Amino acid sequence: MLTDLYISGDSPLHRARPAWKLVLLFLFCTLLFVVTHPVMLAIGLVTIALGYAVAGLGPRAAYTAIRPAFFVLAIIFAAQLWLETLWLAIYVTLRLFALLMAAALVTYTTRASEFTEGLLALLSRAPSWVPKAKIALAISLVWRFIPMIRAQFDEVREAQRARGLDRNMLALVVPLVVRTLKTADEVAEAITARSLD
Amino acid sequence: MTTRDITLIALFAALTAVMAIFPPVTLPLLPVPITAQSLGVMLAGGVLGAKRGGLAILLLLVLVAMGLPLLSGGRGGLSVFFGPTSGFLLGWLVAAFAIGWMTEKFWDGLSFVSATLICVTGGIVVMYAIGIPGISLVAGVPLSKAFMGSVAFIPGDIVKALISAAVMVTVKKSYPIIGQTHGAA
Numbered sequence: 204m205l206t207d208l209y210i211s212g213d214s215p216l217h218r219a220r221p222a223w224k225l226v227l228l229f230l231f232c233t234l235l236f237v238v239t240h241p242v243m244l245a246i247g248l249v250t251i252a253l254g255y256a257v258a259g260l261g262p263r264a265a266y267t268a269i270r271p272a273f274f275v276l277a278i279i280f281a282a283q284l285w286l287e288t289l290w291l292a293i294y295v296t297l298r299l300f301a302l303l304m305a306a307a308l309v310t311y312t313t314r315a316s317e318f319t320e321g322l323l324a325l326l327s328r329a330p331s332w333v334p335k336a337k338i339a340l341a342i343s344l345v346w347r348f349i350p351m352i353r354a355q356f357d358e359v360r361e362a363q364r365a366r367g368l369d370r371n372m373l374a375l376v377v378p379l380v381v382r383t384l385k386t387a388d389e390v391a392e393a394i395t396a397r398s399l400d
Numbered sequence: 401m402t403t404r405d406i407t408l409i410a411l412f413a414a415l416t417a418v419m420a421i422f423p424p425v426t427l428p429l430l431p432v433p434i435t436a437q438s439l440g441v442m443l444a445g446g447v448l449g450a451k452r453g454g455l456a457i458l459l460l461l462v463l464v465a466m467g468l469p470l471l472s473g474g475r476g477g478l479s480v481f482f483g484p485t486s487g488f489l490l491g492w493l494v495a496a497f498a499i500g501w502m503t504e505k506f507w508d509g510l511s512f513v514s515a516t517l518i519c520v521t522g523g524i525v526v527m528y529a530i531g532i533p534g535i536s537l538v539a540g541v542p543l544s545k546a547f548m549g550s551v552a553f554i555p556g557d558i559v560k561a562l563i564s565a566a567v568m569v570t571v572k573k574s575y576p577i578i579g580q581t582h583g584a585a
Binding site for chain 1: 401402403404406407408409410411412413414415417418421422436439443447455459460462463465466467468469470473474475476477478479481482483484485538539540541542545549563566567570571574575577
């Protein structure tokens, strides 16, 4: 099934409105980029540590947040060390680390459904030329389609494995795309039949 | 935009998300595994056309920003838009649109060769033209170094352009979407 990266909890950060969290994140990142001073970076890092503590997220969650980027951070550190100075290498790497951790904090404390609700609330106030109903339909359709296409992909892969073709990208992609296009016609007909158009 | 257009956009957003779990292909002599996800970007443009293809990728990126782990390796959430590869995510959007635009332009005489050229132009030239400055900006390294670091991925992208072109030509023969009269089906 489709799950988001949300980690449940009942902290002030979990309860805050998604829109405010996004605004704060944006301000935080802008500040870190505009004010290039070590003190600013130190304040930023302490703020993030406090944020994780308030949200009740332990070092495990923090480690999970940064693990995919670890390799990239290491490369950046090495590149900076080679091109510039050790001091700048530490600074740039820590700053990127701070940005990634802050963004992950918002993601961990906000359900995807809360973001969807926020987006729809924003849409309801949008001018009339914005196709609100269609945007809402598209978002809810993707939620449904991802598990469906995943199941279709497994079927195609099983079938091609029987032919010894399960490592052949073309043999996997062509049937999957054609099936997807057929599904589009069926689903569109079903939606039209219920006169949503 | 008909209901069918919306359905196609949602389906290709989902298809590109599912491609994150495709078995990664490793080319001999190259240390970089090829994930299929940017193949989904090429296909969205090449099968759906500029507008629908671009919107499909935009929809996927919105869901990723909401915290769904839909990128390869289970990545997702807001942090991917701050990382060094964020330029490539923007590049996906532009590449899908560019590939779609070119495919529509050359639709009547679309062959495997022209489809490959379209995918290479949109999926490699356009994508890297946006992605590499992104790396340079976020990581604070000069453009030339960011370029050197990305070169290793180009052979894999060429393989994906070839696969995408083959799919585009097959789909044009068996189930064309671009070039239909609007509102059909």
